[in-house]
Amino acid sequence: MNRSSRRRLSAAAMTVAALTAATTACSSGDGNTSAKAADSGTYTIWDPYPQFAKDSDWVKLLEGCGSEAGVKIKRTAFDTSDLTNKALLAAQQDNSPDVLILDNPVVSTLAEAGVLTTTDENKVDTSKVDPNLLAAGQSGGKTYGTPIGANTLALYYNKDVLKTAGVDIASITDWKSLTAALAKVKKAGKKGITFSAIGTEEGSFQFLPWFWGSGAKLTELDSAQGVSALSLWSDWMKKGYAPNSVINNTQTTSWQEFASGDYAFAENGTWQLANAEKAGFDYGVLPIPASDGGNAAAPTGGEFVTIPVQGDTGRYTTTQKLVSCLTSTENLNATDTTLSYVAPTSEVQDKQVAADAKLKPWVEAVKAAKGRTSDDLGTKYPKISEQMWKAVQSALSGSQSPKDALVAAQDAVK
Amino acid sequence: MMNRTTHPPDRRPVRDRNGAATAAPPPAATASRSRRPSSQQWAAWAFLAPVTLYLGLFYAYPLYRNLDLSLRNYTVRSFVQGDAPFTGLANYRTVLDDPTFGPALTHTVVFTAVCLFFQYAIGLALAVFFNQHFRLSATLRALFLVPWLLPLIVSASSWSWMLNSDSGIVNALLSTVGIDPVHWLTSPSWSLTSVIIANIWIGVPFNLVVLHSGLQSIPSSLYEAAALDGAGAWRRFWSITFPLLRPVSAITLLLGLVYTLKVFDIIWIMTKGGPADSSTTFATWSYRLGFGNLLPAFGPGAAVGNLLVVAALVFGLVYLRVQRKQALS
DSSP, X not given: OOHHHHHHHHHHHHHHHHHHHHHHHHHHHHHOOOSSOSSTTEEEEEESOTTXXXXXXXXXXXXXXXXXXXXXXXXXXXXXXXXXXXXXXXXXXXXXXXXXXXXXXXXXXXXXXXXXXXXXXHOOOOTTBOHHHHGGGEETTXXXXXXXXXXXXXXXXXXXXXXXXXXXXXXXXXXXXXXXXXXXXXXXXXXXXXXXXXXXXXXXXXXXXXXXXXXXXXXXTTSHHHHHHHHHHHHHXXXXXXXXXXXXXXXXXXXXXXHTTOEEEEEEEGGGHHHHHHSSSOEEEEOOBOTTSSBOOOBOBOEEEEOBXXXXXXXXXXXXXXXXXXXXXXXXXXXXXXXXXXXXXXXXXXXXXXXXXXXXXXXXXXXXXXXXXXXXXXXXXXXXXXXXXXXXXHHHTTSSOHHHHHHHHHHHHO | OTTOOSSOOOOHHHHTHHHHHTTSOOTHHHHHHSSSOOHHHHHHHHHHHHHHHHHIIIIIHHHHHHHHHHTBOOOHHHHHHTOXXXXXXXXXXXXXXXXXXXXXXXXXXXXXXXXXXXXXXXXXHHHHHHTTOOTTHHHHHXXXXXXXXXXXXXXXXXXXXXXXXXXXXXXXXXXXXXXXOOOTTTSTTTHHHHHHHHHHHHHHHHHHHHHHHHHHTSOHHHHHHHHHTTOOHHHHIIIIIHHHTHHHHHHHHHHHHHHHHTOOHHHHHHHTTOSTTTTOOHHHHHHHHHHSSSSOOHHHHHHHHHHHHHHHHHHHHHHHHHHHHHHHO
């Protein structure tokens, strides 16, 4: 390339770059999700419910609580998986929202980061909350928030399929009787059970009821009980009781399989209740059985309302009013009904069951449920969970035996 | 959401706009030589400032941050408080010792090489085919561009539906000809093949377009002369088309290499790098370390990202060299 043409080229490039720089400079200001508005009478709330638009009951509730406390509310909704990193970045820049509503297993991570205030500091009342639900937000003897609602997993079943196969649902009390039922269903030409064993937190969430139901503990993945739980899943797949697609199923795709009407069972959550009504067949809900009978502890899902650390500590008083309003008995009932969640306090749970008897097995399941970060696992849980979902994937895809997979997982956690 | 890069979005560059502006060479330096800079020089600096600013804010600073991230021991706490201790190459050592490193490296190399070969071969075959100027050739060629125009989330989701073990259309077709279903996405021996197939499909249009325009510049008189000398179609391809297309081919392959090296979306949507790491490449591994877990490991995630940047940079330099050679010849 000769000199003059090169110069012309670089001049052109510069013009383009200058234009780009000018346009980005203009737009960068609006893209900034600055949590703190200049007006101190404005309080910011971040939540993981992007499905709720400006005119939804949820946003109206937030604004109502704001006007009750005499402040304006600026609400921003994020995708759940996005919220952890957004919250960390905001905290790094001392720009945290006043109220942060986030998925319960993340609470211990943000608490570890020093982003959240404890209930001792922010004076939020948690006395009415069920202790097994509150435990997910506790770490090192301190509580970092209060649950806004809870959900958990149970087995949905298709009554028509079970009838065709001649299975009596009352006979299913433990793993043995469940497997026997699956065998009958397969013989009748229908499909057995679908769940989600995807290589993300969702996969661990779905595996935990079986893992805990075997009596295994998260601190020892490769115990004989743990291996029995993983063997249960991999045997189901080998025998064709569960489809191969579970390895890549999210809870949504697993639900779609069940909604097709061919499956006898599906492991899924409270949040699918509304879809179950629309499925077009008669369904029932069964708590997940433990290995030797009784109900297995399922992990708790659902979000916590937390108050992030602020440079200006004077804001906490108003923030506390907002949180109390959001988690008051009356508002919890409304919120948890919209979210299709089970309330975190017995008082509201009773109200929910009175209004809709179908929620009864779910309330029971939530009462038996256990936080993933409970048992003081805290930030150790994410590491254990990653190895656990990997082991599940290795065993189900046949690349390792359940025992080898769990031994490798335990080694990796150290 | 799927388009996130390996470094966490950092808003500092925007804030530091004024600070970075002064980083542009001050005009005072020129003033000392010629007492008053001519208006032409002022104009030159004015032209230079935006591009320097732009490069600094959106290229140099994020790269520097990513490097810094990979050289410190970041926990969530030190990330927030900004006091992460400098640990040198410890993160790189962690990454190298990780049992995922070996498979991820192999998968990245296999994925890139196989995709590149087939994308180029199929793209070239189609380009030669469409160069015949038959009826509807323009329409058909336009149809081939569809994979390129579709958002990646759409094409990757379609592929994962088609390749579903139980209800996918591919297995349904296989069963009609009596072949047992293949666990495309859920078997460790097939998952990498599946994402490679999907990525080849997405990459063919790019190769087709570039190579087709390259073919247009080969004078048809050469073909006529060769035909008169009695050269067959095969002979004409290898003795005229292929050698004359070499400069275009080199650039297509090198650009394709840089693109393929960092493919993330397709793999993440189709298999999440699994099952059990069987389709994990550096790009998906880096994302998983930094964002795919409840407890982000920013340091090792950035380290993997930097290894990718270095690999892409090496091939970028090769590209520049080739380009210069071509410009000289």
